[in-house]
Amino acid sequence: PGHDDARRLSRAMFASANTTRSLSSTATGVRDARAARGRTRRSGIASVRAAANNEARYGACWPGRAEVPANVPALGNGNVKKISLLGSTGSIGTQTLDICEEHPDKFEVVALSAGRNVALVAEQCRKFSPKLVSVQNGEDVAALKAALQGMEQMPEIMYGADGMVEVARHKDCDSVITGIVGCAGLPPTVAAIEAGKNICLANKETLIAGGPAIVPLAVKHGVKILPADSEHSAIFQCIQGLPEGALRRIILTASGGAFRDMPLEEMRRLAEVDPAALHKKATTHPNWDMGAKITCDSATLMNKALEVIEAHYLYGTSYDNIDVCVHPQSIIHSMVETADSSVLAQLGWPDMRLPILYTMSWPNRVECSEVTWPRLDFVKMGDLTFRAPDTEKYPSLTMGYAAGRMGGTMTGVFSAANEQAVADFLAKKIGYFDIYRVIELAMEAHKNELVLDPTLDDIVHYDLWAREHVRKTVASGVLTQKCPA
Numbered sequence: 001p002g003h004d005d006a007r008r009l010s011r012a013m014f015a016s017a018n019t020t021r022s023l024s025s026t027a028t029g030v031r032d033a034r035a036a037r038g039r040t041r042r043s044g045i046a047s048v049r050a051a052a053n054n055e056a057r058y059g060a061c062w063p064g065r066a067e068v069p070a071n072v073p074a075l076g077n078g079n080v081k082k083i084s085l086l087g088s089t090g091s092i093g094t095q096t097l098d099i100c101e102e103h104p105d106k107f108e109v110v111a112l113s114a115g116r117n118v119a120l121v122a123e124q125c126r127k128f129s130p131k132l133v134s135v136q137n138g139e140d141v142a143a144l145k146a147a148l149q150g151m152e153q154m155p156e157i158m159y160g161a162d163g164m165v166e167v168a169r170h171k172d173c174d175s176v177i178t179g180i181v182g183c184a185g186l187p188p189t190v191a192a193i194e195a196g197k198n199i200c201l202a203n204k205e206t207l208i209a210g211g212p213a214i215v216p217l218a219v220k221h222g223v224k225i226l227p228a229d230s231e232h233s234a235i236f237q238c239i240q241g242l243p244e245g246a247l248r249r250i251i252l253t254a255s256g257g258a259f260r261d262m263p264l265e266e267m268r269r270l271a272e273v274d275p276a277a278l279h280k281k282a283t284t285h286p287n288w289d290m291g292a293k294i295t296c297d298s299a300t301l302m303n304k305a306l307e308v309i310e311a312h313y314l315y316g317t318s319y320d321n322i323d324v325c326v327h328p329q330s331i332i333h334s335m336v337e338t339a340d341s342s343v344l345a346q347l348g349w350p351d352m353r354l355p356i357l358y359t360m361s362w363p364n365r366v367e368c369s370e371v372t373w374p375r376l377d378f379v380k381m382g383d384l385t386f387r388a389p390d391t392e393k394y395p396s397l398t399m400g401y402a403a404g405r406m407g408g409t410m411t412g413v414f415s416a417a418n419e420q421a422v423a424d425f426l427a428k429k430i431g432y433f434d435i436y437r438v439i440e441l442a443m444e445a446h447k448n449e450l451v452l453d454p455t456l457d458d459i460v461h462y463d464l465w466a467r468e469h470v471r472k473t474v475a476s477g478v479l480t481q482k483c484p485a
Contacts, residue, residue, distance in 0.1 A: 060316025134163025209412030305400025431481025
């Protein structure tokens, strides 16, 4: 897809964001043509479904190793990396800007995109003086201009889909941090890749839903996709300089979430006699205070199922060689096993700033203050323990591996169905175990429409389709779990 395609898709997704109960008109209008194209592509669908393994089809961003480029000058002393930031007012965005503020000699912000928090983005503009800033809605442009009155150098102000794409491909930026949520992050990511910008990836849909289209595109343009989440950053750090064929296995660590110490039998009992207590438990993380959606994904281990898929697209490792290990202390962020059975691990206090910083500085390392970046103290850290995940308690893992092996649009359906299921669970429309059930039903229904080599249109369409399928399933009354009061 070219730049015009990126803009068109982004506009379509902005429009669909306001349509929460139906497919977007854009997606609906092309459904029949897409279905026919899908049937043509799937001439051998029976054998595909039987084998259910298309994992070698799409390539990888870093196939088994990360070759460190030679003669890269250290950051600082006049060598500044220029960044564009998508989602500047969100959690990833504000942490990214904290890093830029701490290291102004190493990073310069040239473009920002934000949602509707005009006051915060105005404050960011005054502090970092970007050349371009984009807000979500056109009606916020006048308010932002007013808030920026008196600035010595007023940034160019854009809005909506076009603005986000222009931020992503700004002519002066070296790298783009993708801190926006959902498939809305796909079109600007495509625009950035086609403009030759490296991607600091903090948007999971880019690879989980978009992997079959995004990975080949990044490889074609020679663009580096640098992971900004802790587990994949850990793997990326461990594979630096590995020789060809040295990576044997990836081991993703998981905190275990809210139910790691609760027997499945007790969870089932609560689902029957006290679903409200189960709901409360699912939204309370044992280690951290996170948002309800992320906490619930940790409770179901859906976050780890999605990370398995992302690891495959990033590193090309077979799903047979990607393992998940419950590690309650969350000190080891992930590990790799090499061909000679050595295991390399990346350790540190849980802190999202480190993987963000590494995507921005790679292949350099940036020295940080011990005050704001505490060193790991092995004595304070104490014991490290590990256990195997219970796939009966966490069927999300089994479904995630199955979706990954099927490939194509199935991984996006898996992710989108989960998002809608969790939204319905948090709204107390379904019970806890219904989350797994509605995802399974969506995946089963999608098998007959699976597109193995999807376009971005296909990816967005089936994201919307999966959400609608879950909503219809919930509304149909077929679910039997008790809902929390």
